[in-house]
Every structure is written in C-alpha cells, then in structure tokens.
Amino acid sequence: MENNTEMMKGVLEGCVLEIISRGETYGYEITQQLRELGFADVVEGTVYTITMRLERNNLVDINKKPSTKGPPRKFYTLNAEGVEHLENFWEKWEFISNKINELKMKTNGKGEEI
Amino acid sequence: MENNTEMMKGVLEGCVLEIISRGETYGYEITQQLRELGFADVVEGTVYTITMRLERNNLVDINKKPSTKGPPRKFYTLNAEGVEHLENFWEKWEFISNKINELKMKTNGKGEEI
DNA sequence: GCCACTACTATGTTATACTAAATACCAGTA
DNA sequence: TACTGGTATTTAGTATAACATAGTAGTGGC
Numbered sequence: 001m002e003n004n005t006e007m008m009k010g011v012l013e014g015c016v017l018e019i020i021s022r023g024e025t026y027g028y029e030i031t032q033q034l035r036e037l038g039f040a041d042v043v044e045g046t047v048y049t050i051t052m053r054l055e056r057n058n059l060v061d062i063n064k065k066p067s068t069k070g071p072p073r074k075f076y077t078l079n080a081e082g083v084e085h086l087e088n089f090w091e092k093w094e095f096i097s098n099k100i101n102e103l104k105m106k107t108n109g110k111g112e113e114i
Numbered sequence: 115m116e117n118n119t120e121m122m123k124g125v126l127e128g129c130v131l132e133i134i135s136r137g138e139t140y141g142y143e144i145t146q147q148l149r150e151l152g153f154a155d156v157v158e159g160t161v162y163t164i165t166m167r168l169e170r171n172n173l174v175d176i177n178k179k180p181s182t183k184g185p186p187r188k189f190y191t192l193n194a195e196g197v198e199h200l201e202n203f204w205e206k207w208e209f210i211s212n213k214i215n216e217l218k219m220k221t222n223g224k225g226e227e228i
Numbered sequence: 229g230c231c232a233c234t235a236c237t238a239t240g241t242t243a244t245a246c247t248a249a250a251t252a253c254c255a256g257t258a
Numbered sequence: 259t260a261c262t263g264g265t266a267t268t269t270a271g272t273a274t275a276a277c278a279t280a281g282t283a284g285t286g287g288c
Contacts (some may be wrong), residue, residue, distance in 0.1 A: 004124075004206055004209075004210060005124075005244090005245055005246065005273095005274085006123050006124030006244095006245085006274065006275065007123070007124035007125060007206055007207070007210050008124070008210070008244090008245065009120050009121070009123040009124060009243080009244050009245060009274090009275080009276095010118075010119075010120030010121035010122070010123060010243090010244075011121060011210075011214060012244085012245070013244085015214065015217055018217055018218070019217075026266080026267095027266075027267070028265065028266050028267080029266095037213060037216065037217055038209075038213045038216075039213060041246095042245090042246095043245095043246075043247080044266080044267085045245090045246070045247070045248080045249095045268090045269090046244095046245055046246060046247095048266095048267065048268070048269090049244080049245075049246090049268095049269095050244090050245085051267095052268085052269095053244090067253085067254085067265075067266075068254080068255095069253085069254065069255085069264075069265050069266085070252080070253050070254060070264075070265035070266050070267095071251090071252050071253045071254085071265075071266050071267070072253085072266080072267090073265090073266070073267090074266090074267075090218065092118055092121060093121070093214065093218075095118075095152075096118060096121050096122070096125075097211055097214075097215075099151060099152045099153060100125060100128075100129065100207065100211075101211075102151065102152075103129055103132055103133075103151055104132070104204065104207075119242095119243085119275090119276055119277065120243060120244065120275095120276085122275085122276065123243090123244080123245095123274080123275050123276065124274095124275075126275085126276070127275085140235080140236095141235070141236070142234065142235050142236080156276090156277095157276095157277075157278080157279095158235085158236085159237090159238090159276090159277070159278070159279075159280095160275090160276055160277060160278095162235095162236065162237070162238095163238095163275080163276070163277090164275090164276085165236095166237085166238095167275090180284095181234075181235075181284085181285085182285075182286095183233075183234050183235085183284085183285065183286085184233070184234035184235050184236095184283080184284050184285055184286095185234075185235050185236065185282090185283050185284045185285085186235080186236090186284085187234090187235070187236090188235085188236075
C-alpha cells in the first residue's frame, strides 16, 4: 500500500504506547514489532521521535541496559500517566473509527440506512 | 470529547469526499453534515481548506448557483478522479483500521491472541 | 440600521510523521 | 588490521493537514 502517512497521524503514538504497555521494550524493537503488525514502512526515525515525545511528556519510565548485540538500549515502561493516556487514546479511537464506519455504511439519499 | 484533531488528519478529507459522492453539495452544508455525523467541532474554515484542496487536485467539478438565503453557493460533485480517490481512501481506511484493531485485540506476551 | 444566519476566502500556527544523515557498539571474516 | 552488516540512538530539516481567526458578502426580519 502506498502512502498512508497522513492517516497514521495521531494513531502511531497510541500504537507505540500500546506496545510499551505489554512489557518493557526499546525503540528498535518497537519499530520491528510495528513492522510485523503490518505497518511495513514505519522507520526507526519515526519511532524515536515518538519515544522522545513520550519521555518529554512524562508518560514513560526509562531504564538503560547494556546489550550484547550493540550499543545500550533504552527500555521504556508506561507510568501511571502513560496508562491513562493509552486508555484515552483507545476511547478516542473507538469514537472516531465508529463515526467513520457509520459514514461508510450509510447509503446515498440524505442519511437513510441501507 | 476533547482534542481529536491529529487523529482526523488524513480521514477528514475522505469523509468530505464521501459526503460529496452522495450528491451535489456545498461547503457550508458539508460542515453541517459532518457535525450531524458526530464530528461536532469541525469548523467551516477546515472544510473550506479541504474543498479548496479538492479543487486544486482536480477531484471535483464545480457549479456555482445563487441562493435565496445568502451569497451564491459553490456546489461540488466528484469527477472520475475523485471517485477513484474515494475508493482508494476507503481501501486505506480498511487496511489501517484493521491493523489498529488487531493491535488492540492482541494481549500481552509477544503476539499471542486472547 | 442592526442583527442573525448563510456562505466563502485568506493568513498564520501547530502537531505529527517522514527523510536523511551522523554516531556508536559488537561480531564475524578476509 | 580493516571491513562489513546488524543493532541501536539521536538530531536537523521538510511536508502536510487541521485548526484558529478574521474578513468579506448576501439575505431577511426586527
């Protein structure tokens, strides 16, 4: 699929939060998980700007650990605020995706259902 | 619901295309329809920037008609390219919203389903 | 005349994802 | 040793889209 970047705005950060919520992880691994999940062309730079933002907004705790495969990793876990933020994200997602699916389902005329 | 504007990026234009596809309509009416659909805080300025963009990208035909209630209205209909663009939008939406819902449904661990 | 509603336009701001490049650590190998 | 490739983070700059806000204009009712 071609260029989805605009449609990813506002949701990619939520996806990263969700991934972190499942267990301590770090930027490089998050990128790979996103790719496995089907967001094939998400690149590292994008994920790092998000994790940096999460740091700046105090939604994560940080834990630096050495790696046997390269430079040290910065592991993230969600703090209380992060968890709240994530719940909030899913509520927003539910709300908006429902609205859009409603719009999609409705037929012609001026609003009658199928 | 508070601030969803980032999450609307990339989808609002698609919603406007969808509304136009259901019959000739104009900016002010599109705004009201979006509000009725639940996108309560979409303002006129936003819709007009979208319709201007649709014009610029040649996705719509334009038909100016007088109104008994105010200044003339610019009625839009989708042209062939606009229809194609709309179909494309819904494909992207299906793709991305499915991915996100998959992510939402999966539990902890490293990828096992519930 | 004044106000409310209808209707469009234009300017500047902000947030977010992307591009691209630089840096760094380690292991294997020629 | 030097080189390559995979792992891992940082940062500077760009593009895009939605938003806020203000301005312009036409109509009808008080």
